[in-house]
Amino acid sequence: MIDCGFAQSGDVCDPVNTDPFPYNPADIDAIFFTHAHADHIGLFPKLVRDGFHGPAYATEPTADLIPIMLEDAVSHLAHDADRCGHEPAYLRTDLERAYALIRRTRYHEPITVGDARVTFFDAGHILGSATVLVEVEGKRILFTGDLGRRTPAIVSPREIVPNVDVLVTESVYGNRLHGDPEAADIVLQDAVRETVKRRGVLLIPAFSLERTQIILASLDRMTDQGTIPDVPLYLDSPLAARISEVYMRYPKYLSPTLRRAVEDGKDPLAARTLKVTINTEESAAIDSVKPPKIIIAGAGMSHGGRIRHHERIYLGSPDTHLLFVGYQVPGSLGRRLRDGQKTVMIDKARVSVRAKIGIADGYSAHADRDDLMAYVEETGPKRVFVVLGETEAATFLAQRITGFLGTPVDVPREGEVYEI
Numbered sequence: 069m070i071d072c073g074f075a076q077s078g079d080v081c082d083p084v085n086t087d088p089f090p091y092n093p094a095d096i097d098a099i100f101f102t103h104a105h106a107d108h109i110g111l112f113p114k115l116v117r118d119g120f121h122g123p124a125y126a127t128e129p130t131a132d133l134i135p136i137m138l139e140d141a142v143s144h145l146a147h148d149a150d151r152c153g154h155e156p157a158y159l160r161t162d163l164e165r166a167y168a169l170i171r172r173t174r175y176h177e178p179i180t181v182g183d184a185r186v187t188f189f190d191a192g193h194i195l196g197s198a199t200v201l202v203e204v205e206g207k208r209i210l211f212t213g214d215l216g217r218r219t220p221a222i223v224s225p226r227e228i229v230p231n232v233d234v235l236v237t238e239s240v241y242g243n244r245l246h247g248d249p250e251a252a253d254i255v256l257q258d259a260v261r262e263t264v265k266r267r268g269v270l271l272i273p274a275f276s277l278e279r280t281q282i283i284l285a286s287l288d289r290m291t292d293q294g295t296i297p298d299v300p301l302y303l304d305s306p307l308a309a310r311i312s313e314v315y316m317r318y319p320k321y322l323s324p325t326l327r328r329a330v331e332d333g334k335d336p337l338a339a340r341t342l343k344v345t346i347n348t349e350e351s352a353a354i355d356s357v358k359p360p361k362i363i364i365a366g367a368g369m370s371h372g373g374r375i376r377h378h379e380r381i382y383l384g385s386p387d388t389h390l391l392f393v394g395y396q397v398p399g400s401l402g403r404r405l406r407d408g409q410k411t412v413m414i415d416k417a418r419v420s421v422r423a424k425i426g427i428a429d430g431y432s433a434h435a436d437r438d439d440l441m442a443y444v445e446e447t448g449p450k451r452v453f454v455v456l457g458e459t460e461a462a463t464f465l466a467q468r469i470t471g472f473l474g475t476p477v478d479v480p481r482e483g484e485v486y487e488i
């Protein structure tokens with residue numbers, strides 16, 4: 069089995085993650101995790117509770133990140149279950165049994181499962197992310213998990229695996245193009261300069277795994293190069309702080325620039341103005357610091373986490389700049405703010421929004437439609453299955469692959485079976 073994540077639904081009360089699995093978990097020999105994002109690992113404890121007892125393979129950084137991410141997930145599950153009046157998908161007491169099954173591995177080290185040989189390669193998406201090559205009965209089948217961009221911001225780049233017979237590729241951004249990271253850096257840089265000039269507050273809601281580290285690396289570089297003035301910078305997220313520690317533990321999984329910095333004894337995710345606030349007292353104390361200041365906090369779409377507190381306090385001021393650096397799902401508080409809604413409810417308080425709203429959309433760690441096409445073309449498989457994206461994105465990518473490369477493509481529906 070490859071990955072076992074949460075299904076993402078706009079509605080937290082959707083029972084999609086609590087329904088029984090459509091297969092018997094006890095029948096699965098082994099599981100391989102491509103990376104530690106919740107939509108790829110989130111249901112692993114439930115799989116174990118429901119009978120899976122085989123090994124669970126992950127690269128070293130992914131193995132370190134899984135417990136950090138699952139402990140965060142399980143508290144949200146309990147909270148959502150309470151609100152929706154259903155049982156959570158699993159409990160905190162289910163976690164230890166799941167952790168005990170994790171086997172740490174590295175890229176390029178083959179693992180034997182029955183008749184199959186399975187090997188991880190770099191996917192270039194987030195720290196430790198992997199594509200999975202399954203060699204069985206003379207066929208080479210490659211699963212992408214999530215792919216990174218051709219030049220990822222802070223992690224090592226994706227690898228091309230040779231002689232692939234069948235490619236099972238993701239298609240999350242199969243029909244969309246991202247802005248470029250240099251343009252996003254300019255937006256960020258201008259936002260910081262302007263915040264300092266106006267003595268305001270720059271709020272950045274960010275996902276804790278990868279996006280926050282990308283922003284921290286950019287701010288560190290700008291501070292060192294003197295393109296932004298020194299200004300108090302708060303990382304108000306214990307989760308992101310724990311994740312950043314894992315990044316620093318694995319320099320060889322980082323981009324060449326960051327790797328050199330770490331090897332020279334520098335922390336490229338910690339600008340000299342950075343303060344990490346862990347407990348709630350430290351977090352509350354940020355409010356009493358006189359602006360200008362920058363606050364980075366989760367959740368990435370403002371649907372929970374400490375960013376909501378800061379949004380409630382600061383969005384009413386015209387000297388606040390709220391900068392979006394990631395996707396905002398329709399229906400989320402982040403999306404409403406991004407779309408320019410002037411009054412929002414945050415934790416039972418009515419907030420009139422006078423803050424400036426900015427968007428830096430070039431920081432994605434996901435391959436966009438051209439990155440995906442380039443990957444398929446360089447890999448050169450004989451046959452392709454397009455999975456993981458919304459129908460429109462998947463079909464668009466499938467049509468381009470057949471149109472430009474002439475490779476046979478299928479977009480499988482859930483439950484469909486193919487013989488290779």
Ligand SMILES: [Zn+2]
Binds near residue numbers: 103105193214
């Ligand atoms: Zn991912």
